[in-house]
Amino acid sequence: MTKLVKQKLLYNLHLQKSMGYSFHKSLDLLPPDIKNMKLPDNIFALKSNVENCYLCELSKTRKNVLFGMGNPKADIMFISDEPSNSEDDLGFFYAGKSGELLAKMIENVLNIKKEDVYITTLVKCKSSNSLNKSHIESCNEYLLKxxxxxxxxxxxxxxxxxxxxxxxxxxxxSQARGKECxxxxxxxxxxxSANYLLRNPSSKKDAYYDMLRIKNILELSN
Structure with missing residues (x-):
């Protein structure tokens, strides 16, 4: 039985349980390789795993899986909460107004090409309504890997x-923003986030100083 078939089977069992069906013993909905962190030690193999993931309901509504993009050995990694609508539609990061703004922040302030950083999200699929903790936890082992x-x-x-x-x-x-943790x-x-800055342009100045701080930390680490 392939990993994809196992994941689909677990998803269907979970769906039946949510409809009122009961089982003799509790289900472990994460496959053993994910539960025990035995994920591939290769970023491209991991990407293939994620693209065939059906662990949560987001797999039903996604248009694309947004695993990650950029230099797999980058000095700096950007993590957002979820793909934007434009990214989900087109299948790549930095799409839409928010993506374009983030790219400008990286290239104009950090003086780094967006291809030279690595970007990913807490969840790899766009939520249709609102993101919740269960969605994030389903993807968490992928992010950690x-x-x-x-x-x-x-x-x-x-x-x-x-x-x-x-x-x-x-x-x-608000207390932690711009500070090193x-x-x-x-x-x-x-x-x-770039989405927040589009809705609140008055915060762009604060974001600019955050990026200068980020640039300084990165330069000192090299």
């Missing part, structure tokens, strides 16, 4: 949702 394989010197978390999940802290984003022994700086 990405971080392990890329080995960035610095992580930039984009937006309040991303910071809140990574650190399991609610309502503390540690996430799994890797330096991390939270800043605004």
């Amino acid at each position: 990405q971080i392990e394989l890329v080995k960035p010197k610095l992580i930039v978390s984009l937006g309040e949702n991303t910071y809140s999940y990574l650190f399991n802290e609610k309502d503390k984003f 540690l996430y799994r022994n890797i330096k991390l700086v939270p800043t605004f």
